[in-house]
Amino acid sequence: MDTRNWLKERLGGHYSRNGVSPPPDFKKREFGFGNEKKIDSRHYSFAEEKELRKYFVENAPLYASYSVAYYEFPDARPMPKKSFLGADLVFEFDTECSHSSLACFRCMSDTKQQTFRLIDDFLKADFGFSQKQIQVAFSGNRGFHVHVRDESIRQVNQEARREIIDYLQGKGIPLDSITDFMKGATPDSGGWRGKLARALNTRLDDADLFKASPSLALALKKRPQEIREALSRGSYDVVRGADNVWKRLVSDLVPRMGNDIDQSVTFDLSRLIRMPSTIHGTTGLLCCYVNDLEKFEPFKHAVALSSAPFRVKMLRDEASITMKDQSFGPFESGADYELPEFAAVFLVAKGAATPL
Amino acid sequence: MHNKGMLLGELRFCAKYPFSQQARQLLRKLDVSSVADDLLAQSAKRVEASLRRADFAAKLNEIVSSQETFLLNETFSFPLSKMIISLSKDGFMLKQFARAEAERAKYFLKFEPDETIRELSSQFFKLSAEGSEHVVPLTDFLRLMPKDSKLATQSLSKGNVSVTRDALESMISEAVFQSITSTRVDENSVPKIFTFWANELKKFRKTAEPDLPLGDFDMHAAPPCMRRILSDLQSSEKVGHMPRFALATFCANTHIPIDTAIDFFRKQPNWNEQKTRYHLEHAYGLKSSRVKYSCPNCVKMESLGLCFRDETCKWPNPAMYYKRMMARKLAAKPAAK
Numbered sequence: 001m002d003t004r005n006w007l008k009e010r011l012g013g014h015y016s017r018n019g020v021s022p023p024p025d026f027k028k029r030e031f032g033f034g035n036e037k038k039i040d041s042r043h044y045s046f047a048e049e050k051e052l053r054k055y056f057v058e059n060a061p062l063y064a065s066y067s068v069a070y071y072e073f074p075d076a077r078p079m080p081k082k083s084f085l086g087a088d089l090v091f092e093f094d095t096e097c098s099h100s101s102l103a104c105f106r107c108m109s110d111t112k113q114q115t116f117r118l119i120d121d122f123l124k125a126d127f128g129f130s131q132k133q134i135q136v137a138f139s140g141n142r143g144f145h146v147h148v149r150d151e152s153i154r155q156v157n158q159e160a161r162r163e164i165i166d167y168l169q170g171k172g173i174p175l176d177s178i179t180d181f182m183k184g185a186t187p188d189s190g191g192w193r194g195k196l197a198r199a200l201n202t203r204l205d206d207a208d209l210f211k212a213s214p215s216l217a218l219a220l221k222k223r224p225q226e227i228r229e230a231l232s233r234g235s236y237d238v239v240r241g242a243d244n245v246w247k248r249l250v251s252d253l254v255p256r257m258g259n260d261i262d263q264s265v266t267f268d269l270s271r272l273i274r275m276p277s278t279i280h281g282t283t284g285l286l287c288c289y290v291n292d293l294e295k296f297e298p299f300k301h302a303v304a305l306s307s308a309p310f311r312v313k314m315l316r317d318e319a320s321i322t323m324k325d326q327s328f329g330p331f332e333s334g335a336d337y338e339l340p341e342f343a344a345v346f347l348v349a350k351g352a353a354t355p356l
Numbered sequence: 357m358h359n360k361g362m363l364l365g366e367l368r369f370c371a372k373y374p375f376s377q378q379a380r381q382l383l384r385k386l387d388v389s390s391v392a393d394d395l396l397a398q399s400a401k402r403v404e405a406s407l408r409r410a411d412f413a414a415k416l417n418e419i420v421s422s423q424e425t426f427l428l429n430e431t432f433s434f435p436l437s438k439m440i441i442s443l444s445k446d447g448f449m450l451k452q453f454a455r456a457e458a459e460r461a462k463y464f465l466k467f468e469p470d471e472t473i474r475e476l477s478s479q480f481f482k483l484s485a486e487g488s489e490h491v492v493p494l495t496d497f498l499r500l501m502p503k504d505s506k507l508a509t510q511s512l513s514k515g516n517v518s519v520t521r522d523a524l525e526s527m528i529s530e531a532v533f534q535s536i537t538s539t540r541v542d543e544n545s546v547p548k549i550f551t552f553w554a555n556e557l558k559k560f561r562k563t564a565e566p567d568l569p570l571g572d573f574d575m576h577a578a579p580p581c582m583r584r585i586l587s588d589l590q591s592s593e594k595v596g597h598m599p600r601f602a603l604a605t606f607c608a609n610t611h612i613p614i615d616t617a618i619d620f621f622r623k624q625p626n627w628n629e630q631k632t633r634y635h636l637e638h639a640y641g642l643k644s645s646r647v648k649y650s651c652p653n654c655v656k657m658e659s660l661g662l663c664f665r666d667e668t669c670k671w672p673n674p675a676m677y678y679k680r681m682m683a684r685k686l687a688a689k690p691a692a693k
Contacts, residue, residue: 078645127515163498163507
């Protein structure tokens, strides 16, 4: 059987057994579906939950997405006719790695740390959002989506969302006159000045940091008490040449936006984003909301397909994988294996095996 | 129209800030069905003035030294101007007018006591005080962010931004700009004479800024970002969607003939004339919704990593850069005999 149809059959079975949960305010959302690409066709809308469920059972799309925006007429075309009502604020973290062709836990854990940093240091501390307004979703493949849903953010336009991205990246911090910028900043200060002051105070013993500014390192060695006290109350002019230390702190504190965050997801108001409760066609894993990010393990908590046995033939050698606390493989190219549906779909969807 | 019960000082305030709640109170007395011709002419003049460089200092002096009738007309001409422009359906003119009114307000605010700044601020956004600091919600700050400022340099905590008085003045000014540009008027709700003045304004605009004859594309007049995309397109390396889109919309907004624009993409490895024409026809607004796509502005180009700004970049949009450079070139060219 054709691989794509086999995958669709597996997903169709899952949807008929488990259904899908519509996103909040789904009647005002646009939906898009794909089998060949992530989105082959868009501009769908559903007036009833049962219509949406029926669509999934009948079509079993490999990829399903919904709009971050809310519209009066979500299925209207072209876009201006949809009548935009507002949009959630969404951040997408993707793990880029070259360590493994199937799954890289090291990089995934790095992405988790970036997600924590975004939520704690920026969304909560700076932007004032509460945990209730923030939802984290595992994309079903390589990353996490952070959704901020609040009336106050819905009307924030594209330009302002770009400014939010710039803020996360520390864009606009006057690096050429950073010592002036930091004058008087204390760990209690708001925004980037406070972040940098706090970071400096917690890293006064970090010799590596002070390599960038030998004069400050020397002053700290000679007059530790005096310098520490001055720094903690924001008197940064007690030492000269701290510019490089500040610059280093800026680069350490900026979440790895360039590599990890897909910026266009945040500022593109017509963006469609993976729909939680659906299966990702590239992994067979569930795109799902994550309540405890710290403990979340994709290959344990996002495994939604059944354990029914399926035979697959490997197309290449692969190292072993662990899913649902069970280890499978290592796999040898050309060999047949009987695997539970979730593992068989994972290997087939990744292009490592073909169904028999 | 007569003012009953308002002190001259209050009238002056309304004339200076015709967008304020106090002025709106006064404007309830305005009956659009019986507006005097003189007042409509004055309103149209107010729009015309916005297309030229205005002398705000002279206007402030006029307001400070004038009496009731002038102050009333100055206040009433503001909403009437908005109605007339809105009927002209000229988005450019509406924006120019909005920018001029916003700049005028900003200029006037400089001479006001802190109390007035706070009062006008609270008419547009939530304002609170923390000690001697003015604090505004992040979402309001983002919505009305002062030009040339960055969120990263602000004191931001728990969704509140501490701002200076200067920033408040800029935010009020931006709020004025946004409220004017969102003006929509139902043609049927105003007398026919308004449409006459709207047409007069259209004629004025044509003489004030004629469309530039941008026939052939001139690479030397193009901004560095577009020159870069064009040069990338000439190499055999595949150019991504966003730079292609930016160039297509740039061409659409600078009157570059579509066939010339199609040729720009010819050397690409995945070249397909039919597909290129299809996409460009959409960008030019010749197909489907017939809406011409606007060219990404410099801020967007920068966020897309497509900005290669140099000292010649003095305009906020690549298309504007090209038009202005072409206009300069044409002006410098001796007239053909």
